[in-house]
Amino acid sequence: MTAGARGPLANRYTDLVGIRHPVVQEGMGPFSTTHLAAAVSNAGGLGTVSVPGTTGDLHEAAAVLRRSVEECATLTGAPFAVNIPVGHDREGGIAAFARIYLDAVLEARRADAGLAAQLRVLTTSAGFPAGLTERVHDEGMIHQHKVGSTRHALKAARAGVDVVLAAGFEMGGHAPTSGMHTFVLTPNIAEAVDVPVVLTGGVRDGRGLAAALCLGADAVALGTRFAATSDNPDWHPGYRAALVAAGEGDDVVVDGVFGPCRTLRNVESDAMRATVAAGGTVRSATKIESMRRAQIEGDAEHGLVLMGQVASGITDVVSVAEFLPAMIDEAAAVLRARQPLPAAVEV
Structure with a gap:
């Protein structure tokens, strides 16, 4: 069966984007996720290629993105x-x-019809994509946008986006300024909009997927769990080791490039927080370089190790090809086990 065939948890979201399972790999920049994205897509989910930062020579970076x-x-x-x-x-x-x-991205799609058939989805985040949805639709793509509040979800739906990602504050990397967590946010958004909803933040296995579906989501997006896999050779093994070693309370929120950013509590994050507390600022380029030290060099003490609170429950490095189907099987089993019991027979 191909990656795009309908799976046991297929729904309107999987049908829309053409995938087998309702599992998405989060955008996990600012460095390469090309191999990871391919692994997730090959396993039946929706892999995501990330952009290479927001500073420096942007046209050179855009060329890197196109090659990715x-x-x-x-x-x-x-x-x-x-x-x-x-x-x-x-x-x-x-x-x-x-x-x-x-x-x-659009130039790459126009130059290759085969690539255009595969690159179906554009995900936007970190700000309202004013006027972008119509352009995305004109290019034949699906537009999904990440929000951290019901108000922003409604605004995105009115703008015509096809999918809303409900981002909970427990997520890794850039978290919503609203501070809302997924257990509250997701059902609020699911009740407010008619488009498919993807829960992102706090999921690491099939139980989380089952819970998300019960909350009204159509799919889940994973970042930290996919970061701790063997399928992203562009990232340093030391980064994965830091995620696996993290426990409850080892995360902290710093002032990121686009707002609050959840990361491992270490020398680097403590120093950044101290600078801000003293009235200072840390340049975006400095933050991105710090992320590079963690992801590419594996410096888990003097680099920003972006991770969600879910890292506290991750204890191993897994293969996407084995993990994702097992996650689906677990979610399906949980949902079957929670089916309503027949009414008791009175005697």
Whole structure:
């Protein structure tokens, strides 16, 4: 059976994006997730290619992103996505880096019909994508947007987005400023909008997927669990080791590039928090370089190790090809076990 065939938990979301299982790999920049994205898509989920940061020579970075998209298409025959944080410019519109990255992605699709058939989904985050949805639809793509509040979900739905990602505050990396957690946020959003909802934040296994479906979500997105897999050779093994070693209370929120950012509590995050507490600021370029030290060099003490609170329950490094189908089987078993019991017979 192909990655795109309907699975046991198929629903309107999987049918929309053409995947087998309602599991999405989160955007996990600012560095490469190309091999990981292909692994997730090959396993029946929706893999996501991440953008290479938001500073430096953006046109050079956009060329890197295009090569990543093209490489991903050679590693999987299944659908995949690209995640682009949109930010804001001084006039309140989409930031320049987002426009440059979007152009690179669309140019890659126009140049290769086969790639265009696979790269079906654009995910946006970190700011409202004003005026972007119509352009995405004109290019034949599905637009899903990440929000941290019901108000923003409604705004995105009114703008025409096809899917809303409900991002809980427990998630790793950039978390919503609202501080809402998934258990409260997801049913609120699911009741408020008619489009499919993807829960992101706090899920690491089939039990979490089953819970998300019961809360009204159509799928889940995983970041930290997929970071602790053997399928992302572009990241340093030391990063994965830090995630597996993390326990409850080992995470902390710092001032990230786009707002609050959840990371491992270490020398680097403590220093950044101290700087901000003293009235200082830390440049975005410095933060991105710190993320690079963790992801690429494996420095888990002097780099920002982005991770969600769910890391406290992750104790091993797994293979996506084995993990994702097992996650689906577990979720299906949990849901079957929770089916209503027949009414008691009176005697």
